[in-house]
Amino acid sequence: MQIYLPIADLPVNIFLLLAMGAAVGFVSGMFGIGGGFLMTPLLIFVGITPAVAVASVSSHIAASSFSGALSYWRRRAIDPSLASVLMIGGALGTALGVSTFTLLRSLGQLDLMIALSYVVLLTSVGGVMFWEGLRAMMRARQGAVATVRRPGSHVWVHGLPLKMRFKRSKIYVSVIPVVGIGLLIGFLGAVMGIGGGFILVPLLIYLLRVPTSTVIGTSMVLTLATMMIATMLHAMSNHLVDAVLALILMVGGVTGAQFGARAGQMIRGEQLRLLLGLLILAVGIRFAIELVIRPEDLFTIRETEVGR
């Protein structure tokens, strides 16, 4: 059944979109991530322009992170004070990201920057995750005790001023890196159409040493906030949020996530990390190939101003 996407200006099969939403939802439920880094590229590959894909996926991630955040909230696995400080940075970063997005779009370099960001971020993060997962698996096979590498008790981060106590996470840390992390995630999220969970969670664990009990819930609250702001700003400045597309993705996504979460419990942790690393790496490489091969048509047309 074909459905016409009003903003993307494209007829698409509704079942294809539902299946994509469900597949990405399954993966995101399995790994406990938002899945934006998979959803945005998939939409681009089916022919939706990168700009519309990025803007619409932000509302889709808002939905999936809200349902996640609610269940973590009920389990008291969210640190509200840490989430608030992160959000300050997140809001600033998102605003900065959307204005960069608008600027790049007017310069005609948006698609390139989205692709480049995906290549750089996904190949590096995916590569590291894949390598770490591989080493952990090899150690497990050799029979060695898998020791989680803990960073030294005094990372440079802990020397910074403006310290604050975050009770539920039981950490005492400067607000500068917290706001900084929020800023980075907000910026990347708005430009690339990702929630940023796969960068945010490692940063919170290794840099701020947030305990695993609160890290996922808190990161979901930040993702929810940045993606809501991104949806609003993209809708107001670029008019690119396709609500019909977003709704279909949401419905598929939240359903798929439930099954993914159950499947995820059956796989061992290091195997899960290896798989996720491989997946992220693959998407990054796909974008790299797209940039290097000669495009079918060197020319593109875009409407700049409606003269009606």
Next chain:
Amino acid sequence: MTPLRLIGALLLLGVAGMAPAQAERLIVSVSNHRVTVTPNYAGEELVLFGSVEKDAQTPPTRTAYDLVVTVRGPRADMVTRRKERKFGIWINTDSRQFLKVPGYLALFANRPFDAMAAAEVQRRQQLGLNNVLLTQRVGPDYADVVPNDVFRSAFVRLQSQHGLYREDTSAVTFLTPTLFRTGIPLPAAVPIGTYEVEIKLLADGAFVTKTETAFEIVKIGFEQFVASSARQNGFVYGLVTTAMALMTGWMASIVFRRD
């Protein structure tokens, strides 16, 4: 009617009567003046009918006519960009802006333009996609450039691929020596707005007369409502979309609640 107006009208009639080019008159009609595009719209074809009315001034030797129908959709500014290989990757480097160019452009004729008139007449009367004025901004200047300019030809080629620009020199058929018809195909992705139709009559390689008509394309339905509210009320649209996201997330957390 006041005497002054009467004199005016008589004068106008006199002027019209004196002009030798006004020997023929064109009478045309489009099959539908208001096309509504619904969500399952998959393109349509309008029909334009017309006749050439001769009068006393028409030279008795003139029997064969040539007709060119030009359909122009709503105008918009467009930008064409060219990719080049830089540092091993393909990026947009050069661009040209096309100012107030029609979103839909179709030229129909009864025979090839070259057979109708000399190149100079073709250019002056804008006969053919190569001769239609497409204003470009080149730095501070506004100009149309030569038809074989790479950006212009890429623009026309891409628009033609989408069925938005077309040229057909066998689309106009004469049913009798003076009665003619042509189809105006409209693709699914047709821009909404007012379409101007210009019909030019040529005889013996020279322009004789022209007339104009118009039709309108309006989109209706839920999709159009969404698209126009996104454009006009970005703030409200954003709020509604965000609320929709929160509702979906909340409902999912209730439906699939595990604890």
